Amino acid sequence: MRERDIVGREGRFIAEGKVVLNVLLANPAFALESLLVLENRLAGLTGQIKLCPADVPVYCVARDVMDTIAGFPMHRGILAVGRRNDRRSSEELILAMPDKALAVVLCGISNHDNMGSIFRNAAAFEADAVLIDETSCDPLYRKAIRVSVGAALKVPFAREGSIEAIVTRLQSAGFEMFALTPSGMTSIHDAKPARRTALLLGTEGEGLPKSLLENLQTFKIPMSANFDSLNVATASGIALSRFSRFSGF
């Protein structure tokens, strides 16, 4: 069974492993549609299965059946099909954010590992939402969910429209934009987070569009001039640790 035959239809996605399943069951914005469990994992999932709605089928299978369905060895032994009920637009998410808020804005993030890691960091530093442009990849892709340790099922997000449209909406809602780029004007160590802060991150290769950077305040993480820039997920961690309410600033 191929992931693309399941996902993308009515907000469906594949979740792997117990940790991710727990996040899925705990968040009413997502629904569990079915569960496929390796026979030797069943006993350890009694609590989770009790939480499943009565109409959710739980299939318990032998290893060869599971590996055949997955198409590769499924070491985790737990595969869930989930559905996303939260279909709020980026505009609705922005309206729903608290007065003091931290938003993460992503432009052109095409690597699922990076997407998952950014969500993990967004959850760790309690970002209120992740707003993703239409050129970025889907945070509900199986690998992105796994790398996020379930954070992709925890932090509210919307993925739609152009980066320019997202930025305009945030600015209208009183968000101060902090665009992170190696050529940024101000050091992140000198940046003062605003009451409503939006952290804007682009691809590792191309970076953020020049036309966009010209109209925003830009920040950089000071580092060696002799080495390739940081991984974008690591950069998100550094910036979020600085801008989150946990920093004490």
Next chain:
Amino acid sequence: MRERDIVGREGRFIAEGKVVLNVLLANPAFALESLLVLENRLAGLTGQIKLCPADVPVYCVARDVMDTIAGFPMHRGILAVGRRNDRRSSEELILAMPDKALAVVLCGISNHDNMGSIFRNAAAFEADAVLIDETSCDPLYRKAIRVSVGAALKVPFAREGSIEAIVTRLQSAGFEMFALTPSGMTSIHDAKPARRTALLLGTEGEGLPKSLLENLQTFKIPMSANFDSLNVATASGIALSRFSRFSGF
């Protein structure tokens, strides 16, 4: 050909891709032993091949030959066998460090992705050395080198002995230890780097040994109490950005 039949013998390793090859050729601590290049990549490597010593064989092959040798599709089209000439012990590396220094100390890091990412961050923030205990994995494993974007061939390192022995040697050399742990006493935002700073990082699962933490000053990255801790590589990036000379502290 299996990696384990080549590496670990006389400090040999496998390096992939042009970026990593450039780092390898630029660092006299490493020697290139042979180069395997896909025929359509040869023209783009003229500069690199001129830098190869005359006795280094360069094999130029068709795609099916390369994939057969590698055992998997080799998209990058460039495979090098390298040898590490720098066999300094952790003691020698500590002696060689400048008066003002930043060392990264790793305990029980077993994941090659994390190892590579930590080296990438160490290079980005110009750490002087990485000291790795004997229970951690090899930064010269193919995947670790690739994820490090070559930094594993750039930042001096030693991998030997117990974590206790490494810490004792650093303390004798006047290094102040900063052990990063979720239960740390002080926030990293309040930490003041010392003239000689050693940043100590442990595994994501177990963390640093309790017996070690009892005798060191401990630090934490303040974050949500409701979410799994950060990835250790991300944590290294946050801590290095704070402790490096680029932070302005």
